[in-house]
Amino acid sequence: MQFSFSEAERRLERRSVPIRPMPRGGDGLLSARAKGACLELGLSRLAERVSVCWNPRMRSTAGRATWPDAIIELNPALEGISESEVERTFLHELAHLVAYERAGNRRIRPHGPEWRRACSNLGIPGERAGHSLPLPSRTMRRKWRYFCPGCWAVLERVRRMRGHSACYPCCLKHNRGEYADQFRFVEKRIGA
Template sequence: MRLLRQLELGFRDTDILSVVAGVGDPGAAVSPESFQAVYSKHQDVDLEEKARELLRTNGACRIAMEIRVEWNARLKTCAGRADYSCKLISLNPRLCDHGATEIDRTLRHEIAHLLAHFRAGHRRILPHGIEWQQACRDLGVADEERCHNLPFPVCERVRRYLYKCPNCQCEFPRVRRARRAVACLECCRAHNGGEFDARFRLRLVSIR
């Protein structure tokens, strides 16, 4: 069965972790002991300030004061996650094994999601579409990829929910039931310029 792509809608300029690592090398790894000592409550006020500055610089002052950045140990395979409705960025603590440079890149990747949605207003956009790509360029990560290639452990989970595109009939197995509108990316690209189109909204056909 082919696994095809889906379209889903749902700082000061200093070393980010210098306070933790105690060194000026932005590529230095951070020890788990140091990380736990500083981030025992998970919230990261330094990264929040950095995020606010980046958002304000790019004209998103309204959401800049609402932004929160946290370290979330429940993240396993993804490097970070952005929730526009809560103005929340969650980062994987495993990023600390890869140095402050990787943390900075991931933070900007997630800020780009919030910035793209802020600029789009109520218009529906692709998660990694042209709006996100432009936001990445504005945030200084023009060559940012959709997915990271960090060696995080992979957790194999059963894909119980099978969705199908009503147009091309391609199947999309998912671990969780879709809570928001999900459409076939290839059909949206082929027939609607890459924008979400309800004609290609995936339909749940079976639950295993």
């Protein structure tokens, strides 16, 4: 099923769903489309509550759905990627709300069969749980690499090691666990 704004609007008129004031950063068009989609799926109580907004504090997350509040938050960076990514993320998050609403008090997995069914209902069958969008990564960049000249082990650290450090397995094996300069890590700065 695909929804256009006009369809959603007509449906809203017919069913006269009360429109609540938008939260900050609220998107009237996407909220109306979400309401229309919920009505189409027979979820009128969800249609009454659902709203879509842009959250400028989002970093690596593309979107988020909060239930039972029925709030969909989208990362404004999506707009810079493409319109189709906005659309896909919007439907992905809406599918979460649809799945939770249908499940009621029953506990379901976030990306389980109920969510996948909702994705099919919303026209994005085969949608995946994660995204691979060029959004800032959540994981911190490793900044330092250490290399043991004895066993060639490599470690990476965000923080620089203080003082002299040696490879513990090598020191244990060859020097009864005492520091040995021959197993001292060779340090290299990596990344930014």
